[in-house]
Amino acid sequence: MNSDCLKLTTYFGERHRTEDQFVADALLDLYGRKKVEVSVMLRGAEGFGLKHRRRTDRLLTLSEDLPLVSVAVDTRPRIEGIIDEVVALKRHGLVTLERATMLSGDIAPVTFPEELNEATKLTVYVGRAEQVYGMPAFIAISDLLHRRGIAGATTLLGVDGTSHGMRQRARFFGRNADVPMMIIAVGAGEQITRVLPELGGLLRRPLLTLERIRVCKRDGQLLAPPTSLPSVDEHGLAMWQKLMIYASEQARHGRGPLHLALVRRLRESQASGATCVRGVWGFHGNHAPHGDRLLQLRRHVPMVTIVIDTPEGIARSFHIVDEMTDEAGLVTSEMVPAVAALTEGERPTGGLRLARHRF
Numbered sequence: 001m002n003s004d005c006l007k008l009t010t011y012f013g014e015r016h017r018t019e020d021q022f023v024a025d026a027l028l029d030l031y032g033r034k035k036v037e038v039s040v041m042l043r044g045a046e047g048f049g050l051k052h053r054r055r056t057d058r059l060l061t062l063s064e065d066l067p068l069v070s071v072a073v074d075t076r077p078r079i080e081g082i083i084d085e086v087v088a089l090k091r092h093g094l095v096t097l098e099r100a101t102m103l104s105g106d107i108a109p110v111t112f113p114e115e116l117n118e119a120t121k122l123t124v125y126v127g128r129a130e131q132v133y134g135m136p137a138f139i140a141i142s143d144l145l146h147r148r149g150i151a152g153a154t155t156l157l158g159v160d161g162t163s164h165g166m167r168q169r170a171r172f173f174g175r176n177a178d179v180p181m182m183i184i185a186v187g188a189g190e191q192i193t194r195v196l197p198e199l200g201g202l203l204r205r206p207l208l209t210l211e212r213i214r215v216c217k218r219d220g221q222l223l224a225p226p227t228s229l230p231s232v233d234e235h236g237l238a239m240w241q242k243l244m245i246y247a248s249e250q251a252r253h254g255r256g257p258l259h260l261a262l263v264r265r266l267r268e269s270q271a272s273g274a275t276c277v278r279g280v281w282g283f284h285g286n287h288a289p290h291g292d293r294l295l296q297l298r299r300h301v302p303m304v305t306i307v308i309d310t311p312e313g314i315a316r317s318f319h320i321v322d323e324m325t326d327e328a329g330l331v332t333s334e335m336v337p338a339v340a341a342l343t344e345g346e347r348p349t350g351g352l353r354l355a356r357h358r359f
Contacts, residue, residue, distance in 0.1 A: 003102050004099065005073055005101065007100050008079050009072075010069070012049070013065045014068050027086065035162070037104075037165055038163055038180060039070065040158040041161055042157075043068060046260060047275035050272060052270070067275045073102060094340070095340040097336075098338075101211075103209070104205075107200030109193060109196065117216075117224040118189070119215045120187060123208065123211075125209075126138060126181060128158075130204075139281060142282060145283075150185050150187035151330060152283060154302040155282055157279075158180045158181045158182065186213065216243075216333050217330070217331040218330050219329070230311070238339070239335070240308060240311075241334070242336050243306070245304070245321060245330070245331050246331075250300055251329060258325070266307060266317055271313055277304045279302035281302075
């Protein structure tokens with residue numbers, strides 16, 4: 001089954017609270033009550049938000065409030081029905097709303113007419129312990145995507161979420177078999193379309209989303225800058241864009257890791273915010289799928305850095321990203337139709353409640 005859907009994403013800190021509980025718990029309680037088709041809570045490794053306060057897992061004092069990203073995906077009416085409650089829970093941070101195509105059940109062919117340097121982002125949602133032919137599903141999916149020539153894929157581990165409308169929360173003592181995780185793949189639309197039936201055949205209850213993106217850089221080669229957009233649309237609503245930078249945790253810039261250097265430079269440039277999420281498995285280009293291994297002294301896992309800003313802000317940030325990804329990494333851009341930027345004690349800015357009706 002193919003259907004238009006909305007992807008509601010929130011960015012905030014691990015210690016952010018409502019009046020009586022953590023925002024993370026309140027969000028996933030809401031998604032569980034509303035039986036949202038799929039949602040995933042991701043714990044970030046590094047980042048900063050609208051107030052430019054640094055959060056990192058590298059320093060003990062700053063690791064007590066790591067960045068969090070929650071993603072909720074369902075049909076347009078169901079997501080529109082919870083937007084106001086989500087915004088009401090959060091006092092600061094960022095809330096975005098994007099359009100996607102959701103595939104489930106029998107996966108039918110989907111085609112996206114593509115222009116130069118456009119590509120498709122495929123996201124596959126599976127359970128942590130879901131198996132395919134006796135191996136973890138995320139490894140089997142990565143292997144299939146790699147064999148079919150997809151440009152890259154990164155597996156992100158969820159710590160809470162809903163799967164097919166049922167709440168699945170990770171617990172310290174437990175198998176956590178159904179806690180959702182997401183595999184994000186980027187490739188040419190034609191390649192993605194060809195692999196969809198195979199993915200559907202691998203999984204017992206397939207759930208996938210497709211989105212249009214632009215590939216800006218690959219392995220140090222500049223392909224195209226982010227699409228030039230006006231600051232507001234024809235309705236007077238603010239326009240926003242997103243950059244995503246995919247690279248290994250071992251990718252370097254100068255003497256340090258690339259993702260840390262990126263966050264530092266973006267923070268110094270007063271970008272609206274950036275969040276790094278550490279993957280557990282993945283590949284890029286011709287490199288074989290890989291991840292953490294036992295007895296390994298240095299981590300060799302994929303990292304995803306997400307930057308959301310106005311078109312002017314993204315243009316400034318892209319100059320930094322372009323300079324720092326001169327040897328490695330995959331950089332993509334996409335339009336974010338609706339954004340609410342929240343600051344403590346203020347009403348949301350960015351027109352999320354209005355923009356949600358203009359897809």
